[in-house]
Amino acid sequence: LPSLPFDHDPLAWLDETAARAGSVRWIGPGRLCVYDADIARSLLVNDEGRVADHSDFFGDGPTALAPRDRQVALAREALALVQNRLRSIDCAAEAARLEARSEWPAEGSALLLRIMRPLLAAPGRSPQFQAALDHVVASRILSRHQAPKGAVRRAYDRFRFFRAFSREAGLGREEGDLLGALLRHAGHLEEEALVQLYAGFVFATVGSVGFALGWSLLLAAEHGRILYPRPSHLVSEALRLFPVAWLFERSTARPDEIGGERVARNDALVISPYAIHRHPAYWEEPLAYRPERWQGRTGRTPWLPFGAGAHSCVAAGLTLELVGNLLAAISARGPVVERLGGGPSLGAALAPPRFALHLAR
Numbered sequence: 085l086p087s088l089p090f091d092h093d094p095l096a097w098l099d100e101t102a103a104r105a106g107s108v109r110w111i112g113p114g115r116l117c118v119y120d121a122d123i124a125r126s127l128l129v130n131d132e133g134r135v136a137d138h139s140d141f142f143g144d145g146p147t148a149l150a151p152r153d154r155q156v157a158l159a160r161e162a163l164a165l166v167q168n169r170l171r172s173i174d175c176a177a178e179a180a181r182l183e184a185r186s187e188w189p190a191e192g193s194a195l196l197l198r199i200m201r202p203l204l205a206a207p208g209r210s211p212q213f214q215a216a217l218d219h220v221v222a223s224r225i226l227s228r229h230q231a232p233k234g235a236v237r238r239a240y241d242r243f244r245f246f247r248a249f250s251r252e253a254g255l256g257r258e259e260g261d262l263l264g265a266l267l268r269h270a271g272h273l274e275e276e277a278l279v280q281l282y283a284g285f286v287f288a289t290v291g292s293v294g295f296a297l298g299w300s301l302l303l304a305a306e307h308g309r310i311l312y313p314r315p316s317h318l319v320s321e322a323l324r325l326f327p328v329a330w331l332f333e334r335s336t337a338r339p340d341e342i343g344g345e346r347v348a349r350n351d352a353l354v355i356s357p358y359a360i361h362r363h364p365a366y367w368e369e370p371l372a373y374r375p376e377r378w379q380g381r382t383g384r385t386p387w388l389p390f391g392a393g394a395h396s397c398v399a400a401g402l403t404l405e406l407v408g409n410l411l412a413a414i415s416a417r418g419p420v421v422e423r424l425g426g427g428p429s430l431g432a433a434l435a436p437p438r439f440a441l442h443l444a445r
């Protein structure tokens with residue numbers, strides 16, 4: 085196989101791949117990138133058992149939450165908690181708390197932490213646990229555009245959070261928050277696995293949602309669509325061009341042929357919503373920002389920012405609604421954005437580039 089520069093600049097590689105208008109392309113030995121929407125959807129839905137059952141959220145292997153029923157029960161309870169929390173959110177009041185100048189995407193995640201805190205760590209949790217939550221968000225999410233920390237510092241941060249988590253779990257307090265839900269559904273797991281699961285919820289609620297808000301705001305303001313009548317279309321279009329969950333991983337369950345390529349058992353399938361969302365077969369002027377394209381669009385679109393099938397995101401609908409409402413509330417304050425240099429930040433999630441948000445009122 086030719087050696088391909090995927091790891092050097094993944095977004096450029098995916099852009100170039102999408103422009104070729106094919107369906108699959110090797111990233112490297114045993115790693116096939118899928119960017120055909122129908123193939124991707126059918127692999128994620130997995131009716132024919134062509135891939136091993138897997139969720140990027142819950143992970144797999146000996147430390148993962150099993151059986152699947154427990155994952156589903158935890159996901160449902162998490163969703164109910166988010167739903168309940170969002171009922172009491174006043175988006176205009178949240179937007180009013182933003183300073184005249186703020187720096188994004190960090191500010192978006194800080195805003196989401198304010199909103200999500202009671203469901204991540206109920207007010208009855210210890211001050212130490214609240215501080216540990218602040219610290220993990222600051223060191224893992226708000227710092228996305230800072231120089232990476234050294235290994236020692238990272239290990240210390242992990243240890244600190246682990247200790248606070250362990251202490252809080254040991255207190256045995258019954259609270260109606262995600263930590264409580266986690267202990268009820270997954271309390272039998274090793275602490276390492278519990279911390280991973282908890283961190284997954286923190287990254288989803290604060291990181292991913294904050295980044296989705298950041299992208300939506302940046303693109304809408306730059307393209308003069310801030311007072312657009314359908315904010316949800318601004319969010320859909322932002323997540324089309326910059327899907328925060330930009331890659332999903334699956335592995336083949338048996339030797340197979342996918343998109344005309346022969347794959348062996350356990351080959352990695354890298355499903356790329358980023359490339360699918362920029363594929364000229366599905367989208368007119370795929371690289372253009374055009375929220376209008378969502379007008380009257382119905383049916384199954386090649387749009388997969390929340391995955392597909394049994395493992396697709398439980399909070400997709402709520403996330404779209406929340407981000408749309410926050411965007412509308414911020415829009416009412418006359419936002420102007422100014423890029424601060426640098427590009428998007430690529431990790432497990434695709435974070436927007438740094439920008440300043442100026443609010444007039």
Ligand code: HEM
Nearest residue numbers: 139140141159162288289292293296329390391395397399
């Ligand atoms: C912009 C925000 C979000 C994005 C882009 C996103 C994206 C995704 C994606 C792509 C998956 C499927 C992963 C796969 O198939 O391997 C997923 C699953 C999941 N998401 Fe989200 N998510 C977001 C917000 C949230 C929030 C706020 C929650 C909080 C409850 C959440 C909870 C979950 C859960 C529990 C799953 C696992 C579903 C399963 O395997 O049964 N997500 N998410």
